[in-house]
Amino acid sequence: MDERKLLQLASDARNNSYSPYSKFRVGAALLTKSGKVFTGCNVENATYGATCCAERTAxxxxxxEGEKEFEAIAVRGDNDGFTFPCGICRQVIAEFSPSIKVILGDGNGNIKICSLDDLLPHAFYKEDLYNKGGS
Structure with a gap:
């Protein structure tokens, strides 16, 4: 799928955001290896800790729905700059697709493409749970 189309789906998902506290809407569109797209928006909560980001929602x-292999994720926030996934979202994405392409759009129509490895160079994986040798 074209990066701009995936970003448009993320922008559309942003419209469903529930963000009464931060007033900062975020949308995400996740492309699976099977070609399906799942969208998500941020959903805030008065306790803050129960808030879920758009990327994790997607x-x-x-x-x-049974999809666990992802090709790309597009993220679009309300600001003019690029909105990067937070650390928790990066770790959740890494659980399923450490080599995923991360597509970011800004308010001026510019696109930035990163790898998750660029954004989270030392992710924690299930193999690390059994690493008895330390760092």
Missing amino acids: VYKAVS
């Missing part, structure tokens, strides 16, 4: 929707 990942959880995909996983709940």
Whole structure:
């Protein structure tokens, strides 16, 4: 799927954001290896800790529908600059697709493409749970 189309789906998903506290809407569109797209938006909560980011919403929707291999994720926030996935979202994405392409769009129509390895160079993987040798 074209990067601009995936970013447009992320922008559209942003419209469903529930963000009464931060007033910062974020949308994400996740492309699976099978070609399906799952969108998500940020959903805030008065306790803040129960808030879920757009990227995790999209990942959880995909996983709940049986999809666990991802090609790309597009993210679009309300600001003029690029909105990068937070650290928790990076780790959740890495659980399923460490080599995923991350597509970011800004308010001026510019696109930035990164790898998850660029954004999270030392992710924690299930193999690390069994690494008894340390660092």
